[in-house]
Amino acid sequence: xxxxxxxxxxxxxxxxxxxxxxxxxxxxxxxxxxxxxxxxxxxxxxxxxxxxxxxxxxxxxxxxxxxxxxxxxxxxxxxxxxxxxxxxxxxxxxxxxxxxxxxxxxxxxxxxxxxxxxxxxxxxxxxxxxxxxxxxxxxxxxxxxxxxxxxxxxxxxxxxxxxxxxxxxxxxxxxxxxxxxxxxxxxxxxxxxxxxxxxxxxxxxxxxxxxxxxxxxxxxxxxxxx
Numbered sequence: 132x133x134x135x136x137x138x139x140x141x142x143x144x145x146x147x148x149x150x151x152x153x154x155x156x157x158x159x160x161x162x163x164x165x166x167x168x169x170x171x172x173x174x175x176x177x178x179x180x181x182x183x184x185x186x187x188x189x190x191x192x193x194x195x196x197x198x199x200x201x202x203x204x205x206x207x208x209x210x211x212x213x214x215x216x217x218x219x220x221x222x223x224x225x226x227x228x229x230x231x232x233x234x235x236x237x238x239x240x241x242x243x244x245x246x247x248x249x250x251x252x253x254x255x256x257x258x259x260x261x262x263x264x265x266x267x268x269x270x271x272x273x274x275x276x277x278x279x280x281x282x283x284x285x286x287x288x289x290x291x292x293x294x295x296x297x298x299x300x301x302x303x304x305x306x307x308x309x310x311x312x313x314x315x316x317x318x319x320x321x322x323x324x325x326x327x328x329x330x331x332x333x334x335x336x337x338x339x340x341x342x343x344x345x346x347x348x349x350x351x352x353x354x355x356x357x
Contacts, residue, residue, distance in 0.1 A: 217249030
């Protein structure tokens with residue numbers, strides 16, 4: 132949503148699309164899971180009096196709006212893109228079928244997974260871990276508001292400690308809240324490393340893919356030299 136209070140900011144969407152396009156042009160297979168906090172959050176809706184299951188479904192539908200917007204911008208940059216939704220809505224996008232998604236990626240297309248897991252009570256963090264496992268991804272990259280994992284919100288705590296490397300267990304036991312516990316647990320069970328970086332820094336996505344830039348890596352164990 133960029134500087135707006137809600138909705139889509141075209142400049143921000145284009146900036147993120149540029150980062151994705153740069154990585155795709157490097158020959159890297161990319162699949163995306165996009166949230167919808169800029170439009171609707173299930174928990175916020177539930178706290179406003181909407182029944183939780185309905186609120187979560189509303190949030191999932193909002194992710195489809197964001198996915199279609201990103202697809203349009205990416206295709207404007209000559210990148211073949213497919214949106215696949217966990218909630219079937221064949222008029223606007225494809226239903227999520229794992230083998231079809233794999234085939235799209237084998238053909239050089241970028242795939243956007245929308246509607247989370249298709250189930251209430253699960254966030255897009257968990258959806259990202261699930262799709263990363265299903266697609267046999269080498270890594271799960273979370274583009275977020277800050278340049279890594281901190282022990283407190285750096286926007287509120289100026290001396291918050293930033294981590295370069297963490298184990299899954301440390302994230303869970305320290306309750307660092309970088310992702311849902313179910314997302315972390317699923318990544319740990321399937322040995323998918325998680326890299327957390329700032330989506331706001333131009334070129335950050337490509338830097339992280341190349342092993343450069345600033346990010347926090349979450350994996351099975353800290354290295355022996357840590």
